[in-house]
Amino acid sequence: MSKVLTCEHLSKTYGKEKTALDNIDLSLDFGRIVGLLGPNGSGKTTLIKLANGLLQPSAGVLKIAGMTPGPETKEIVSYLPDADWLPDWMRVEELVNMFRDFYGTPSEAKAYIGFDAAKANEMLARLNIDPKARLKTLSKGNKEKVQLVLAMSRAAKLYLLDEPIGGVDPAARDYILNTIISNYSKDATVVISTHLIEDIEPVLDEAVFLKDGKIFAHRAVDDIRETEGMSVDAYFREVFKC
């Protein structure tokens, strides 16, 4: 179980026309912060959904810590989708309790506590988010913060964050990145999917570039800077120039 995520000849097609992922091979180590980079429609969200079992591969295999996506992998994967995914009639405190009920108790798959409710409440208090407020009454930015707080309060082995900074202002982006960096378990891997590379570049260990459903490059960030003589953002602009 040396790899947290492996893909072998993984493909995903939507219908007959659209190929979202085309025969990709990828493996990610534990304890890394990985940028999943690529323009819109390059297959980033598809790959993350496949890892969560929300989509089924058309061909190939995807494994999380050596396991096919299922209840066992869901114990160790923390997912932040790029859409509103929580029931908006629920109060913030009810959502915290819900996460505690489902992830917060030790089970066969994990001997540790999978959700830290105290940490979540502390982060919410720091953000001045009323725990009694219903999710639907919160602003877009606050809603995203609640979702992020819930995802980052999990003690997971793999964090899959799909566009965590896509819909928020630059000040909130800093907060979100700070939250990610200061809250993930150090032996865990964080995968951040985004096309806002400049913002996340300082925190990345490695970058996976997706282009037209294929892996264009999977390199250490330092290696890109040294070899190409440019930042990851500049390299991205070079590679994906229209």
Next chain:
Amino acid sequence: MLKQLLKYEFKATKRLYFGLYLALALLSVVLGVTFRQEHALAHSTSFQNLQVILMIVYVSVILAIAVLCFVNTVQRFCRNLLGREGYLMHTLPVTETQLILSKLLTSMVWVLCSGLVGVVCITVMVSIGVLDAEVLGTLSWDRWKQLWQMLYEELGPEFWVAMVWTILINLARLASLILCVYAACMIAHQFKKQTMVAGILAFIGMNIVENQIDKLLGTNDAALFVDVTYKLVDVSNGSEGAPVMHYIAAAFGQGASCLFCFVFTVAIAAVYFCLTRWLMKHKLNLE
């Protein structure tokens, strides 16, 4: 984890049902009171109009509860598991079996509760409207006891056995119907376009197949409510194309035929359950 899923499923659905139950209970009391005043205000046109309006509202609330039971069954499955909330539900550390069972059990409980609330509310309405101290004075509880005793002796224990079977078979029928809806939703999920049409056609198609098998075996006769005059449901009556049930009833007795009907209904429900589970496990695509 099933316990947790049930907890949040009831939490999500109770607000809708409790509101309508409360409205029905209040209307039952109000209508009961108006019935009681009927003689005194029989000549008042406005009173009669009010009574008609209240009656229409009352029937509307009962219909709303019935519609809610069906719509909520479909909606909770589709929106919660196949819509945006599916991102949460399918990333919880639970199995597909637990997800389907939580939806099924909650829907069944609400359908049964709605029926019970309906019966209680109508009883309350009639009681308030008809029963008063005078009427209650003429009622002898001993007579009720005698009537009950007579019924029990006349019908015998077979009646109660048949009642238990009727309840079990109809519960299985309810579960089978709900699971058929779920299977239709999962089939519809496989289509990119015309999803709703695909779901409706799948539901109709599966029901036609089920009914044909039902007719062939004669199991549909036994699922109806027990006819007390025959003490036990008469499965052979009018079931010309029912050799299996007829044979079982003749060879092993009515109890065996009821058991066969129950097992058959559970088997149909299990087929729908397995189909739903398989599609959810292997063909889920939340795009």
